[in-house]
Amino acid sequence: MTREGYCCKCGDCCDPAFDEVRARAYIGAALEFEGRKVNRDKDDGCSAFDHETRLCTVYETRPASCRAFPLHPVEVTVLPRCTFTFSEEISK
16 A cells, blocks of 8 residues: 555644544454554653644654654544545556
């Protein structure tokens, strides 16, 4: 699968509630999920996430784990505003 698209800065994946939603989506899709808090630097969410504006305060210098998001198509299925998509690679 190839990830396509761009970050629309909706902030939904940065919201602390996303960890639980993502874990349920993986379980529902019968996929292995290690329960890692990929985009988190502490238990109650990312310290760079501004809950009021729903924006990342360090967006231009955000960590590689944030830049790499989403890692799997199931993650965007629970984020309706996310503009990333995945396409299947066609082998020749």
